Amino acid sequence: MKRTMYLLSAVAALVAMISISSCRKDPLKDMTDEESRIYITNHDNTVDFTSYSTFSIVDSVAVLSRNSDSAKKALTTYDKQLIASVTAAMKQRGYTLVDKSAKPDLGINLTRIDNSYTSIGWNPGWWGGPGYWDAGWWGYPGGGWYWPSYYTVYQVNEKQTAIDLFDLKNAKNDKFNVIWNALWRGSGVWSTNNVDPMVQASFAQSAYLSKSK
């Protein structure tokens, strides 16, 4: 009888201890939206960013959802804030904003990617395809984009925002080399209030992106 009691109490203690193990510290439990976000920047390290002087930026933001063919241009409060923040950051780095007809050295494409429904990857391979910001908008019909090999494909179900900076000055075979890119992922990347800090963070980690250096 005594022995059985010992056995039962031991088993009970074991069960209690195992339940402690489920009390693992969950990283997502106490995570704020700000902490959940990551800002990824890529750049072509063979490029001399001081060799460019002028830039132009798209007048609206491309929105990708469901699949690559349904990209739409939008100009919401968020999009206006995005254009304004990126423009301000570029000016701060010494570049001059010009109209796209004035042959800018650099062009900037802005894209929101909504992968909530289907899992379309952030895939530069098709990104330059029809339905997206086509080279024709920039006055180069028949042109296309070229993403160097350092870009990695992310395949996730979530909302993202991407900024692509490409070289309009040195087209190679009618292809424009994307020389800098920022991708935001996480909770709240589509919130207008977060645009400015996200732009600033992306530029802050890209010190090389400067006219003066």
Place this chain on the structure above:
Amino acid sequence: MKKIKNWLLIFAGCIAAQAVSAQSRPPLSIDLNYSIAQPFGSVKDYANKTSFRGWSAGLSYMLNDRLSVGVRSGYQDFYKRLPRAVYPDKQGDVSAVQSRTLQVIPLQATVGYAFTPATSVVIPYGVLGIGAANMNYEKYWGEFVDKKNSWQFMVSPEIGINIPFGQYSPVMFNANVRYNYAPYKYNEITSFNSIQGNIGIKVHIH
């Protein structure tokens, strides 16, 4: 006459054996412990915080007064959150708040040796555990996880003490210090090293 003497000797032997068995504890025991662990080396660089989330449990069988064999398992959760920083990565530069976690679940065979007889007030002992450990690596970049679950060889020498609650009590207080080593390699972790403190009870059940 000689026959009677032999019989007496046998009787004496039986009584003596009975007396011994009454003094010693049942050979099969179970132990349950709360564990605290401090990582070392590359694991410390990964998540330097002392882990207060752990336990250890074992089952052992006394082969004789001193030597025992058994099995054991347990759990330890290592965790550390780093403030936002920029990490140069093969995928570019990534700005993120990193939450680094590692959960370790060992499954080991054990050999134990008691340095004093079972009748002692305090029984110091040593144990060597050899087996495998399930390593669950989860590094969160913001809310995005870099995850890998794998099994790894693990060896864990340990020294400790048992203090019986009364001379012949099958229930004993248990405290020990264990060193865990696994040749575990993943990302920034080049090997797994931890010192673990366990406190609990050991009960001889059968």
